[in-house]
Each structure stands twice: as structure tokens, then as C-alpha cells.
Amino acid sequence: MIRNSIQTKPALIRPSDAAAWVSCVRKAWLDQHQPALYEPDDFNRMLSTMGLEHEAAILAKLESQYPVSKATSFEHTQVLIQQGAPVIYQGQLIDEQLGLVGYPDFLIRHESGHYQPADAKLSSSENKKAIQIQLGIYRRLLANRLPAIVFLGDGRTAFLGDEVNAIVDDFIASIRTILDLPQPPSVRYSHSKCRICPYIDYCRPDFEALEDISLLYGIHGKAADHLAEFGINTISQLAVSSAESLPDVPYLKGHKRKHRAILQANSYLNGDIFQLDQAPLPEGTWIHFDIEDNPLTSNRERHVYLWGFLLPPYTKDRFDYVWTDDESHDFDGWLGFLSKIEAYRIDYPSLKLAHYSNHERATIQRYAERYAMNNHPTVSWLLGGNSPLFDIQKPILDCLILPLQGYGLKDICKHPGLVNFQWENKDSGSQWSVVQFNRFQTEDNAIEKQRLKTEILGYNRDDVIATRKLEEWLKSLFAQSPAPHR
Ligand code: SF4
Structure with a gap:
């Protein structure tokens, strides 16, 4: 209000x-x-x-x-x-x-x-x-x-x-x-800042009425300023431009980026999906993998309280996990994660550990350094040249233009025209999970403690089910083999 x-x-x-x-x-x-x-x-x-x-x-x-x-x-x-x-x-x-x-x-x-x-x-x-x-x-x-x-x-x-x-x-x-100033200053839209800002309902109608180019995914506000100097002020104007006619401006240089920006403008206006290339999805047995971590520890080193997995045949009951009650068990959780990986490697020789974004790989790297375990054979395998880790976000960012302002897992999965997978708990999210975990840590009542843990597990289970649904959606999309928009 x-x-x-x-x-x-x-x-x-x-x-x-x-x-x-x-x-x-x-x-x-x-x-x-x-x-x-x-x-x-x-x-x-x-x-x-x-x-x-x-x-x-x-x-x-x-x-x-x-x-x-x-x-x-x-x-x-x-x-x-x-x-x-x-x-x-x-x-x-x-x-x-x-x-x-x-x-x-x-x-x-x-x-x-x-x-x-x-x-x-x-x-x-x-x-x-x-x-x-x-x-x-x-x-x-x-x-x-x-x-x-x-x-x-x-x-x-x-x-x-x-x-x-x-x-x-x-x-x-x-x-x-x-x-x-007598009026609020004009600024460009920034998805990361605006979507969590209390003034979004005040500002968004103005951005939309102006068809501000910065509403588009991948268009930095400074690029929008420079395009305006060349007479391109609206998403509609950008949508009918050609990459060749656009000037090189800061944050928007080269044919590929300009071409993507134009397609993103068309996707925004018409809801179209554009495929730029064939996505290289790996063969093998996929296990879906997602972590929940707490940044608010006593030393501010992130503590992974939940390492979650979804195993074939990907039904709800195939959710598997390693859980730790608090940061004093951080090392136990890490060792539990490594033993799970070793067991999966035996059970599924062509294992691919599918996750969304670089966060999981970066976290494994941080834990390897935290516990001086870079030379541990399982860690070396996870982080080496033949790693089973596969970031599903990468082919999406490389190969697809989607009618979205953000390319996060929930943006893509919740969209009714895309994956259309909905989390059971509509309020859940990574920050929600951190709040529940901090409540879990301070809760004395055993029943309430178990309820909080069950809720967090349910959220993480839905995260890995979502990446499985995303895998299926991607495979079916790429199987239709539309002509790439290069
Ligand atoms: S919603 Fe408005 S006030 Fe908030 S960050 Fe965006 S432009 Fe700034």
C-alpha cells in the first residue's frame, strides 16, 4: 500500500x-x-x-x-x-x-x-x-x-x-x-532488485506502460540507456530491429547478444519460445540433486543442512537425503553426502548428478577446501574433468529464449506455459527453508521440531522433482527439433 x-x-x-x-x-x-x-x-x-x-x-x-x-x-x-x-x-x-x-x-x-x-x-x-x-x-x-x-x-x-x-x-x-526532486527519479528496471522491493506494485505499471527495455531478461539498464540514444526506447521497437542494425553498446555487444535481445523482446510480447541450438543433454542415469544451506551460521560459513536426491524411477518415495541438525554436524553431513555418491556410483555406473545452477558444484568445491579434501577420490571425481555433475541451467541459458524475466528454477517450472510444476507448499522457497531450519534449531518441542523437518524435506523433495520435470520438458521440447533461430 x-x-x-x-x-x-x-x-x-x-x-x-x-x-x-x-x-x-x-x-x-x-x-x-x-x-x-x-x-x-x-x-x-x-x-x-x-x-x-x-x-x-x-x-x-x-x-x-x-x-x-x-x-x-x-x-x-x-x-x-x-x-x-x-x-x-x-x-x-x-x-x-x-x-x-x-x-x-x-x-x-x-x-x-x-x-x-x-x-x-x-x-x-x-x-x-x-x-x-x-x-x-x-x-x-x-x-x-x-x-x-x-x-x-x-x-x-x-x-x-x-x-x-x-x-x-x-x-x-x-x-x-x-x-x-518533485517526482520520483526515473530509473531502469532491475529484476533482482525490483521483484523483492516493496514499491514493485507502484513502479511496475510505469515500466510496463513504457515497454521499458530493461524489463527484458539479460538487458542491463545501461544497455537500455544507450539503445535509447539510438532511438530504440521500447520493447516493440527492439523486437522489430535486426542484430545488424543495432549498435554495439555497453552490456550489449556482438551479434549473438543482440540477436538474443531481439528474440527476448519477441518472447516478452508474444510468449514465444525460441530454440537457438540443440541442447547437449548427457546420456546416462540421472539422479536429481539439490542442497539447502544456511548462510546465518556463527562463522558465516554456509552450512548445508540438507543434501537431497531423487533416484530412478523418480517417484516421490525415491527421494533420498542426508540431513544434519545443526552446524556442529557439518562434517558428518559432508561425509554422509560423499558416501551416498559412492553408493550411487556403484548402483548406477553411468550416473549423472543433475542440479540447477552452479550452486551445488561451487558448494562441493567449498566443502572440499573447508575440510582439505580436494584429493579425496570421490571429490576428485565430482570436480574433475569427467565429473558426473550436470548443470541443467546451462543448456537453457545457452539454447533457449523463454518468455520470462528470470531464468531461475521456479521461474521456469512454475510457468503454466512451460514446465507447469507447482510446489506442494506454495510459500516455500530457499529463504523460507532457511527460516524453517533456524526455527527447527531453536525449537524444544520434539513434535514441532519433527514437523519443521518434514516441511523442509518436502520442499527439497519438490525441488528435485521439479528438476526431473524440467528434464522431461526439455527432452520433449528438443525432440520436437524446431528450426534453430541462430
Ligand atoms: S520497484 Fe521501483 S523503487 Fe523498487 S527497486 Fe524497482 S525501481 Fe526501485
Whole structure:
């Protein structure tokens, strides 16, 4: 829902504007002028709870070392600073002249008598732009040269000093101009950002009415800007172009990419499927494979809690898996996965392990490195030149143009005109699975714990059934052997 409440006073710049600005300048404007009222989803609620728990843990640690005073207002923060309080919790800083306001989690008194701002962040990296801007603004409000402190989610403590000044300057100059605009700034569509943005219902009709070229899969906003300079502003205009007539522009260079863009425009307009080439699908016995992993571990190394498989003849009861209750059993899960592979290799000599996207292979590589097992015979086979791993997404990206804005497994499988496979649990997804697993870990009731585990297993089982349905759909599509659109 969009609330229409245009502010008339020039807005103070808040460090929290940085996250929106980094993601989309239009979002930064809307957040200030027409904030969307929306309910965060379970995943974001979980992140928020974990963020508060992390902050509370840092607070407890500081309290064990220093007296901590809680600030209740801008004025009270200044009083505490004047008094030289060792640690000020939830400080409030404002500088009307600079037009800046900030709420650092902690202000920590340095031996010089000045204060260092500090924030607790769930992230494991201090190099994210939004974090650098936020902490950089706190430094500006404190007007000293001391570095800001970041208590990161992986347990590290990082420092941000003058090196963040340039990006803070860029942010302040840009955000002032943006917030002063009478209308939200025009931007290009970005599927990865827009589909999870609370303003999508506000923005999408405009993109569609304009037939904005950036709505097309594979067309970067900058490519759309450059095409507009050559008079190609709409999807319809692109659809009737020829690859030869299109200029080489950033993110859209060469005949192949331009040809794909034109077909993608036609697919968007008419729902057509185009086959560019014959897809090389491997022979052998396919076992479908998908993992569920948790990024929110204590050391931020992803823990695979479920390694799932679908075996021939691919009925529901042929779902097989390795499960671990928590990250302390990470190594056991990895060894369990390797033993499953060894058993399948014996049972199915022409085994192909089919998965969607590079995530499964990259995860096996990470685990091999984590446990120094690159030379293990099964690992060498999985990652070597004769690997049984087969990424089904690759022939799709190489050979097909589909009427989609994203080429993820669920985009293709759920589409009624494509694979048309629906997950039993309509709310499920990879973030949903992480939320259920984190609930599972903290749940004491054995019955509820089992229910959560069953739900996660059901979701993973549907993922591997989906890749099987995708295999069947691809094979039937390629068997029809339409004339390739080269
Ligand atoms: S929907 Fe897209 S364009 Fe609109 S504010 Fe969100 S990210 Fe920006």
C-alpha cells in the first residue's frame, strides 16, 4: 500500500537512506516521500531478530567491561558526551547545518577523550557500501578523525576511517539532489532488485506502460540507456530491429547478444519460445540433486543442512537425503553426502548428478577446501574433468529464449506455459527453508521440531522433482527439433 504524504521541509539525510540509495535511487526518494506500508516477510523478520540479538550480545560484552549509559534524546547524548560517559548506547546525533542525523548503536570513548561510533552488523563484511556510508556519516557527525567500529556477524571487529570519505561525499551530494526532486527519479528496471522491493506494485505499471527495455531478461539498464540514444526506447521497437542494425553498446555487444535481445523482446510480447541450438543433454542415469544451506551460521560459513536426491524411477518415495541438525554436524553431513555418491556410483555406473545452477558444484568445491579434501577420490571425481555433475541451467541459458524475466528454477517450472510444476507448499522457497531450519534449531518441542523437518524435506523433495520435470520438458521440447533461430 502506498501512503501519499509529501513532505514540504527539506529532509534530514539519515544513514539508513544509504541502503536504499545503494540499491535504487528511486527507492530512496519513495522511502522519504511516499513510504510504503508493508509487512516484512518471515526471512526479513528473522534477520531483524538476529540483528537485535547480535546487538544485545555486543551490548552485554561492553557492559562487562565498562559502565554503559543509554541515551534518550539528541540533547541527552550531548550531555553524556560532555560528562565523558565511557560507552553511550543508542546515541542520537544531529547536525542541522550539515543536514545529517544518525543513530549509532554505540559511542565509545577513546583515550583521547573523543568518541568512536560503533554499530553491530550481521554482515561478515565491512566493505558493503551501505555500511561504509552509514558509519562514515556517524564519523562526520562526531567531527573527529577516529575510525568507526563495526562489530561484524562473523565475530570480527573492523575499523572504517578516512578511506570511506569519498563514498560518503558521493552519497550526500547525490541523495540531496534526489530528495529535492518533485517526482520520483526515473530509473531502469532491475529484476533482482525490483521483484523483492516493496514499491514493485507502484513502479511496475510505469515500466510496463513504457515497454521499458530493461524489463527484458539479460538487458542491463545501461544497455537500455544507450539503445535509447539510438532511438530504440521500447520493447516493440527492439523486437522489430535486426542484430545488424543495432549498435554495439555497453552490456550489449556482438551479434549473438543482440540477436538474443531481439528474440527476448519477441518472447516478452508474444510468449514465444525460441530454440537457438540443440541442447547437449548427457546420456546416462540421472539422479536429481539439490542442497539447502544456511548462510546465518556463527562463522558465516554456509552450512548445508540438507543434501537431497531423487533416484530412478523418480517417484516421490525415491527421494533420498542426508540431513544434519545443526552446524556442529557439518562434517558428518559432508561425509554422509560423499558416501551416498559412492553408493550411487556403484548402483548406477553411468550416473549423472543433475542440479540447477552452479550452486551445488561451487558448494562441493567449498566443502572440499573447508575440510582439505580436494584429493579425496570421490571429490576428485565430482570436480574433475569427467565429473558426473550436470548443470541443467546451462543448456537453457545457452539454447533457449523463454518468455520470462528470470531464468531461475521456479521461474521456469512454475510457468503454466512451460514446465507447469507447482510446489506442494506454495510459500516455500530457499529463504523460507532457511527460516524453517533456524526455527527447527531453536525449537524444544520434539513434535514441532519433527514437523519443521518434514516441511523442509518436502520442499527439497519438490525441488528435485521439479528438476526431473524440467528434464522431461526439455527432452520433449528438443525432440520436437524446431528450426534453430541462430
Ligand atoms: S520497484 Fe524497482 S525501481 Fe521501483 S523503487 Fe523498487 S527497486 Fe526501485
